[in-house]
Amino acid sequence: MRLTALALLLLPLSSVQAATPLTMEQIMADPDWIGPAVESPYWSLDGKRVLYSLKREGSPLRDVHAVDVATGTSSKLDDAALASLDGGEPVYEPGSRNRVLFVRNGDVFLRDRASGALTQLTRTDAVESSPRFRADGRAALFQSGDDWMSVDLGTRLVSTLAVLKTEKDPDAAPEPDALRDMQLRLIATLAKERADRDALKAQDAARRGVDPSRAPAPIYLGEKLRIVSSALSPDARWLLVATAPQGDEATDGRGGKMPRYVTESGYEEVEDVRTRVGRNAPQPHTLWRVDLVTRAITQFKTDPLPGIAVDPLAELRRKAGKDALEGNRGTRVEGLRFSADGTRAAVMLRSIDMKDRWIATVTAQATALAPLHRLSNSAWSSWDFNEFDWLPDNRTLWYLSEETGFSHLYTVVPGSKPTKLTKGRWEVSGATLSADGTRFLFLCNRTWPGDYEVCAKPLDGGAIGELTALDGVEGFEQSPDGRQLLVRYSSSYLPQQIALVPAAGGEARVLTDTRNAAFRAIDWLQPRIVQVPSSHVKSPIWSKFYRPQTLEPGRKYPIVLFVHGAGYLQNTHAKYPNYFREQMFHNLLVQQGYLVLDMDYRASAGYGRDWRTAIYRQMGHPELEDLVDGVNWLVTEQQGDADNVGVYGGSYGGFMTFMALFRAPEVFKAGAALRPVTDWTQYNHDYTAAILNTPDIDPEAYARSSPIEYADAFRGHMLIAHGMIDDNVFYQDSVRLAQRLIELKKENWELASYPLERHAFVHADAWLDEYRRVYKLFERTLKPAAQR
Incomplete structure (x- = not known):
């Protein structure tokens, strides 16, 4: 019988328990021992x-x-x-x-x-x-x-x-110049040579125009541009091209320099890394149409896009002593889709400030964009849920939109109102049209937010049907005849495998199980999917809970909260986790008498727009409220020890570990911050500016959200661990905080440095060293001496 993650909610807490003693050396070994x-x-x-x-x-x-x-x-x-x-x-x-x-x-x-x-x-x-x-x-x-x-x-x-070239057209007429005109008037030889060149060019162009055996001449877009993307119409008649100014970024920001100390050469080396948020603003894109017959080039201006000339950050700019933007906001082209007959194309554009996403249409003859849909958000529009394309009728467009608060599927005919095909407090992702063109197939999480299945929705109406019952579907592909689905799926201790499912739905036929026998033989502790009540919002905080099989009456158990990274990521789901090592570590902690809670705090994926954007201009604040709610639930419902609470995580989880230790020191006694962000002004632009705007116009958001600003409140026990060649969250983040702690004369903290590790550690010995330190921290600080 298949035990679903939802069914685990209904089991008594003593029903599932890992019996196999685990060692740190085993769980932090190269993951090859698990199986590919x-x-x-x-x-x-x-x-x-x-x-x-x-x-x-x-x-x-x-x-x-x-x-x-x-x-x-x-x-x-x-x-x-x-x-x-x-x-x-x-x-x-x-x-x-x-x-x-x-x-x-x-x-x-x-x-x-x-x-x-x-x-x-x-x-x-x-x-x-x-x-x-x-x-x-x-x-x-x-x-x-x-x-x-x-x-x-x-x-x-x-x-x-x-052939597209970002060069000046060598045949273009030169700019007016009085000196050139005088030379050609006075020096007959120069005039003759120029006339001869022009005659040769004219003859070549004429012959190329009447000789279909010759390749077309290059199309010159100008030397100040670079090509970002392009798409060719299916009738090969016209081309859409997105360009940006030459050079990926503006030049007002200084790039980072990352030293490497352990190198093959034996000498220290320096690696160029990214600029910081707000230093080099992303360059806007320009959209062009190239007629491949007439060779005419048309620029599509963004004027028709609704709201394009409104600055949503005008008030923040005013407070920062800056003027509101004038004219149209910059946009970037994020997708180009032609209808199958080539008569029209749809373009997705996003404002550089991340507040708006538009879909517009163009044709081979149009002189302006025709807006079709606008998705606007006072915080930021999602990085995900941006699929769109044409239906086979060549006139109907389908797209995903979060306008109701959750990603859902819509169709629209230009000039008509959109039709909503799905609705509810769940998300549509990975949408595609079925092979026979009669229905949409997509991933859905209708049963509970972490249960992903393949769903189908007929185009002509009818109910949504779930075609799979695997709980942890990662993706799917239709068979060439459209009769079967090749489904990628996983579960808590099962890395991605494949199965076949009838396209009409039905029982899955498993094709692979690539786990090694040693890993399969372990009686792993299944995470319990729980809904922690929130004291701040109506929705519960979905979480994974790990605990001993039987709680001894009257005993209080030390608490460890794990905080997932990536900012926008879901970890409470039925799939194989990104944090598979941490999951095994949680098994070990439970065997040593801890309670472990892994929460999908606000900002996590899978729960809709408002859950994601709750952290706008206040990173670390709603999330910390959720973590504290998790501690309180463990104390009141699961015999958790309120006096011995630890927290750990990597990347965003490391950032949240700091926020917990610095902003709620009365709750969190010890924490391990791994590859952590300490100051958001040091992070990248695309992610950070969406949530906090930029430091020059919203310094308050950065001060409110950066742990280094709260370090003076630290009074617990802390491990900081960081790879020294981390090109995502720079090692400098941890070094700067270390100096701050030194100057504040703080005690009971340490910095562990890993010379050959980037953001994601890849060497088993580094993983082992790091997690032995985490374990010893919790053992030393969260347990009475008699229990260690």
Whole structure:
């Protein structure tokens, strides 16, 4: 019988317990001892096999494996067999789906599903991408670098469609110059040479225009631009291009310099790293249409976008002594989608300040953007839930939007009102159209926020149906005939595996279990999914709870709170966690008599817009309220010891460990801050500016949110651990806080440094050293001597 995570809610607390004694050396060893996760699974285009990769034990190398769908037999393929394989992310011929394009090793291939014939269309040193069939089905279109190419599927002739250059057009007329004019008037030889050059250019252009055997001349966009992205219409008639000013960023911010002390050369070395938030503002994009027949270039201005000229940060700028922005806010192009017939395209743009997201349409003849949808948020619009595309009718667009507070699916015909296809306090993600075009398939978490299944919604109405019952679905891919789903799934102690499920829904047929016997043999402690009551919001705080099998009457248990990282991440779910080592560590802590709570505090993913944006301009404050609620629940409901509470986590979890120790020292006695943020002015722009704006206009938000500002209140016990070549959260963060603690004359803290580790540790000995320190900290500070 399959025990769902929801069912665990209903079990008595004594029903699940890990019995196998664990050691730190075992759980922090190289994860190869667990067994490899299934990576990059996909269908062969005949539907008879599923291909996937597995990491070799003790090696970074991967091997390709194939599962026979009929028998379930899996085998490792030798290198010679790889030459006949299909590639992932296939592009099917519209309508019949008989012919399929895919990219393998940077080259474009064509598979005929009826005959099985495989044709290699390119073999170059360039990296080809974005293959698709031309609207008439007679050619394959693809991108090579910034250029667009075509392969005639009858003659196999490869043609250049567009060569884009960010250079000055050498044939453009020079700028007016009196000295040049005088030279040409006075020096006949110069005038003759110029006339000859112009004649040759004119002859070449004329011949190119009437000779279809010649490649088109390059299209020059100007030397002050760089190409961000481009998309070619399926009829190969026009091109949309997004550009930014030359140079990725403005030049007013200084890049970081990160020293490396342990190097192959034996000398200290310096690595260039990112700039800090607000120092180099992201450059706005410009959208262009290039007509490949007339070679006319049209710029699409953002004027038609509703609200584009309104500065949502005007009041903050005023308080900071700055003027409100004038004119249109800068935007970035985040997606380009053509209808299958090539008559129109949809463009997704986002304001650089992250407050607005627009979808607009353009056509081959349009002179302006036609706004279709605006998603606005006074905090910030999500990094996720931004999928959109056209339906096969070439006139209806579908998209995801959080406008109701949760990501849901909509369709809209330009000029009409949107139709909402899904609703409720749950999220739609990973949406795609079914192979037969009759319904949407997507991931949903309808039962509880951490239970992800594949759902289906018919286009013509009808109820939403859950097609899987695996609890921890990671993703899926339809079979070539659309009759089956290849589902990636996992569970608390099961790294990603694959199973087959009928496209209509039904029982899953498991194809893999790649765990090693030693890992499978351990009776792991299953995390309990609990809903901790919140004292600040109506919604509960979904959490994972780990505890001994039986609580001794009258005994109080030391408490450890684990705080997940990434800021916007969900960890209370039925899937295999990113923090699989920490989960094993929690097993060890429970065996040593601790209660462990892992909370999806406000700002975590999976719970809708308002849960995410609760931290706007106040990072670390709502989250800390949630952590304190978790402690109180453990004390009142689970015999937790209010006098012995510890907290730990990495990255954002390290940041929150500081906030707990510094801002609630009466609650948290000890903490381990791993690779922590100490001052948000030192972090990157894209993440931080969305939540706190920028330091120049919102210094109050940064002061309110940065632990270093609260260090004077520290009075507990603390470990700081940081990789010295961390290029995400700089090691400097921990060093600066260390100096602050020294100057404040604080005691009972230590800084552990790891010379060869970046943000995510990769060496088992570093993991072991770090977590032995965490464990000893808790043992030393949270337990009476008699219990150690």
